[in-house]
Amino acid sequence: MKAQALFTAHRDGVFRYLTRIVGPSEASDLTQEVFLRVTRAAVPETTRNGERAWVFSIARNLALNHQRDRDRRPETVALDDAARPASQDTAVAMRQALGRLAPLDRDVFVLREVVGLSYDEIAGSCDLTADAVRARLRRSRVQLRDALAPLLLNGSTPSVRLYEP
Amino acid sequence: MNPDDALHESPDENRRRTIVDMLVDGEAVDKSALRDALNDAGTRDYFIDALLLRQLAVAMAPNTFRAEARPPAPAARVLRWSAAAVAALTTAVAGYTLGREHTVPPTVSESRTVEAARPSVPAPEPTRTIRFEPGKNWISSMEGQ
Numbered sequence: 001m002k003a004q005a006l007f008t009a010h011r012d013g014v015f016r017y018l019t020r021i022v023g024p025s026e027a028s029d030l031t032q033e034v035f036l037r038v039t040r041a042a043v044p045e046t047t048r049n050g051e052r053a054w055v056f057s058i059a060r061n062l063a064l065n066h067q068r069d070r071d072r073r074p075e076t077v078a079l080d081d082a083a084r085p086a087s088q089d090t091a092v093a094m095r096q097a098l099g100r101l102a103p104l105d106r107d108v109f110v111l112r113e114v115v116g117l118s119y120d121e122i123a124g125s126c127d128l129t130a131d132a133v134r135a136r137l138r139r140s141r142v143q144l145r146d147a148l149a150p151l152l153l154n155g156s157t158p159s160v161r162l163y164e165p
Numbered sequence: 166m167n168p169d170d171a172l173h174e175s176p177d178e179n180r181r182r183t184i185v186d187m188l189v190d191g192e193a194v195d196k197s198a199l200r201d202a203l204n205d206a207g208t209r210d211y212f213i214d215a216l217l218l219r220q221l222a223v224a225m226a227p228n229t230f231r232a233e234a235r236p237p238a239p240a241a242r243v244l245r246w247s248a249a250a251v252a253a254l255t256t257a258v259a260g261y262t263l264g265r266e267h268t269v270p271p272t273v274s275e276s277r278t279v280e281a282a283r284p285s286v287p288a289p290e291p292t293r294t295i296r297f298e299p300g301k302n303w304i305s306s307m308e309g310q
Contacts, residue, residue, distance in 0.1 A: 137190075
């Protein structure tokens, strides 16, 4: 029953995180795998934020294992599509820039910016202190800013909004 | 790797960016410290870029898990197979019943065909009757006639 509640509450967040880390084609399967593990495991007695951190630590471990397996397989090269729309180019650029971050920095950035976890929740998921989360988040922002400078300056989004993910 | 690696920030820049990070991440910040931080053009750019990076990260891929991608629960699968079996059985019984009720009797044209096949002129009476006798060679006796 508790696993069902966790699935309802966090499926979109887990899917969002996995989509950015392993890619959209495999994120659905891995999301299901995360909640299969949640069902099998004993849900820890903790706060709601602690539960969220626990679910995302499972998602992180699965994503890490998945990437390790993928690194062992021969790499496939995507064909460059000249007719790709601008928004898709932006997504590709963002994906590449994220891919150049250190894996832990990327996790911290995605968990904060896309999933909306607090510093403490990210610290719980990634086995870090809140200060380390803050520092890694800063470094991710600075590195992504450098990598995507032309896009941020002349990108297709003229407006900007302050909102919580 | 130290989290502060690759950051070439002066202490002032670090302090101003920390305030912006806290604001962007939903934490409470001191308003005079924020005003002071945003007085710096570089920090204002950092603030805008932090918001843009969040927008790009959110927009780069789907954000909603599609429920139809999940395999059906075992109970739902059993229910689906049961419904299929009931539908197949109903179709078979209905087909049999309808078939029995609407059996087509032999048509009149078939019986007429049989009558038409009978010779219109009766066959002539036999002129000679040969009795069957086992062991007798009919061919050689016929040749002798």
